[in-house]
Amino acid sequence: MTTPLTQDALMARVDSGNPVRNVSLTRGDYRGIALRNVRFENVQAQGARFDAAQLENIRWQRCALDGVVFEGASLTDVQFTNCRGDGMKFDGAKLMRLSVQTSSWPRVSFVRASICRLQVLAGSLVNVNWQGAQIERVMLRKTDLSAQTGVDTLFDRFLAFDCVATATDFRGAQFTHCSFARSDLQESCFDKASGRALALAGCNLDRSSFAGARLEHPMFNRANLGAASFRGAELPRARFTAAHGKAVDFCDADLSRADFSHANIEVADFAGARMQQVCLHGARFGEARWDGADLSGARGDDPKQLICERWSPPPRPRQPLPGETR
Template sequence: MNTETLFEDGTPTRTELERLAQEAKGVVFRNCNFEGLDMSQLDIVNWRFEKCNLSKSSLTGARLEDVTFVNCRAPAASFAGSTLSDTAVDGGDFGNTNFLGARLSTVQFTKCKMTGINLSEVRALDVTFADTLLVLGLLPKFSFRKAQLLGIDFSDADLRQCDFREAVFVDCSLREANIADCRFQGADLRGADLGGVRLTDARRFKGAIISKRQAGDLLGQLGLNVV
């Protein structure tokens, strides 16, 4: 028996969302407008957002469990201090979205535009990214250890102290990213654009795999020629 409630082409209010959250059953929002809406501290379970507008909305401190966003627009939305578990973001624009201090557990980001996203101070477990733009993102101290990174653009991102140990890069870019104090031991970097990367501490790349071309580029910074 299908117990989902469907909302289409509407503009839900805070009061309506609070009622739906209390009913504790699945809800599908399709082509709905949440722009600028205060959704903070809501307890959201088994909701699905399809092609919705969440720009500048606030989910600060909210709990999102088994929630899916499909091709939504959420530029400048706030998930600061929120808790996301078993959540999927599939497509859409989450540029300049704020996840400061959020807790992420089993969260998937796929085919998303997340330019300028703030993932500072997050606590993350089993978070995956695929075919996603993280250009100019703030991801200091984020752990990508043993991750399979597919089609991720980290260009100009703040990756200070990130953990990339044993990660595999496929069709990725680290061009001009800030990788100060990152750990790349054992990583496979052959599928990454390393343009602008500075080899300041070779110990952090111990055991990493790079191509001959990449080696030539990195050693060229030291005035050495690879022949």
């Protein structure tokens, strides 16, 4: 077994001004260390302890970081590229301007962490725990977020595009101007979540649950609702434009001023729903249950608008080829 560098030996490497490469930090104790402007390359750091460390402008490239502990640490302007990080712990850490690229980080814990400006590109964050964290200005693209735990987490401007986030637990989470556009969220749980302007446009929400959620002006445009449940949810001004589904439960939901324009749902249960001033223009429901629903002020098809939507310009006459007479 290779002996890890001591904290003094690591500082000596750093002070030389050269990248720290091809060394072992495995199970090393670097708690409370302060590092700035350092590049780590091909470093084996499994199980190392960086609790309460101060890390600024650090680059980790092609490093093995499985089980590394950053609990209570402060990380600013830190970049991870092509790094493994199974089971890392950032509990209670303060993370500012982090970048994670083509890295695999399963089972990472961010419990009660404060995260601002995190960017993840083509990475894997499977089974990550965000519980109780405060997350602001995060962008994830083409990232695997399956089996996340975001219970009671604060999400502010959390943007996830084209991601896989199946079986994710967002119970009691708070969302402010967040988007999961075109992401796969099937079998996810948003029960009793709250917030405003949550965008789920183009998402796969089959068998997801929003029971008891309180979301102001959420956007489900073109989403696959599948067999989603919105039972008892408060969704004023929700947009379900062109959404589609097979068996969707809206029982006792607040859908006042919601827009179902051109929605296509095979079986929909609106029993007891509050649907004042809802827009049903162009909507199609194969089977719908309306028992006890309040549809006062609801608007159905607008014939003139349908004519405009279905209009197409006449075909243009074929232009003659050079030298061809009409």
